[in-house]
Amino acid sequence: MDVKLALRVDDLDNVATVFANEVKAGDEIEIRDKRGHLDPVIVHSDVPYGHKIAVVDIPKGAHIMKYGESIGEADVDIKRGDYVHVHNMKALRGRGDLGK
């Protein structure tokens, strides 16, 4: 079977993007960094193609980092191998609702 890959774009990133179809809970994914180093991790839930997983534990309120930049913050404590998306992280920009 093909290796299931997730790409970690920058060394500062705490998430990686999964580029494999039909990733299921319990599958092993190889996280590849920009130097080609591989870091195997077990994912804790199904992850659709192109979605993200946590590379390290991310405490609630910490920035989610991709491209070496903040893409929002963790809504809850996130564990290495967790699926990371709108259910457990939130954007910090364009938030008209926060000004109310």
Place this chain on the structure above:
Amino acid sequence: MGYTFQGYRRPDGRVGARNLVAVIPSVICANDVGQAICRQVQGTIGYFHHQGCCQLPLDLKRVTDTLSNLGQSPNVGAALIVSLGCEGTDHERIVEEIRATGKPCEIIRIQELGGTSRAIQAGIDAAQRMVKEISGQQRETVDISELTMAIKCGASDTTSGMASNCVIGYVADKLVDLGATVIFGETTEFLGGEHILARRAVGGENGPVGQKIYQIVDEMEKRAMAIGEDMRGGQPTPGNIAGGLSSIEEKSLGAIVKSGHRPIQGVLDYCDQGYGNKGLWIKDTPGREPEILTGMAATGAQVMMFSTGRGAPQGFPSMPVIKICGNPNTYERMQHDMDLNAGVIIEGKKSIEEVGEEAFALLLEVLNGRMTNNEALGYYGSMDIFCLGPVI
């Protein structure tokens, strides 16, 4: 070593990659007459927008400017203005400004001609005359530095920022180095990445260009927030979210990759022309396709390179739009809409540079006349003009 393409030299010196007669309704109320003319006369395209009356003066000027700029754009060889007669746009100014470029421009007025059928007849006669007049023009060899290319991403997913936008960034850098002009927009999709762009501005982050970048992003964010809602309902779009993009910041950081690495020379307003400015420029536009494609064509761009992951099929009436697809699954499903597969980068089969060179070669072919998928399919009906105020 220089690159060239075969283009149509206009009387004002600009070079077109297409040779079309543009049918330009000066107001939404003239669209049906314009559509009837386009259906009948080969070699015409229409700009069927939804503006031009009962708007604030600021917006009526934007609509007039944009329609005039579209008529002046180099892919248009001649123009027919379709006026109703009572609209708020300045249709006489549109005619004057297009004629000032030296190309044929005529106008028909529906109310003055006695209604729909008479206007259609007069419009068909005029459009037929102009198509016959310009269709014999030959292409000539011009240097690639005469190219102004617009770039955009749409229906994005997480492959966009890692594959297709990287390919466009490669082409953008190469064109800038060859003395051409590249323009990108989508100010909404700078949110979270504006500091990276501002640092690339000529004069640095604290210079006038850098500060202008911060300013347009701030204005766009305030407009979105003024309603008191969370922008996440609209940006990222539901399709972006299904594609794995979790926040506007993530979408932005992937989107700005398409601008490459060269210095940013300046910021154009939505109604500015930017043809032949040289180097990399920003145009202040929203992200939605009809408004940005219109703004970029009105800039004078002869072609657009458009990155997508989810699969955006649409083009623009007078500007070929080359679709670069970053998602290999989408490319497999939508090959008849996608012009180039950058999904091979995600699969590790080719490098960004290899696919970038393929995209550059395809760009030259399209400039020379090869149709893009959306041109061949006639998938370019939706366009509109970005207005700021209410309809009143």
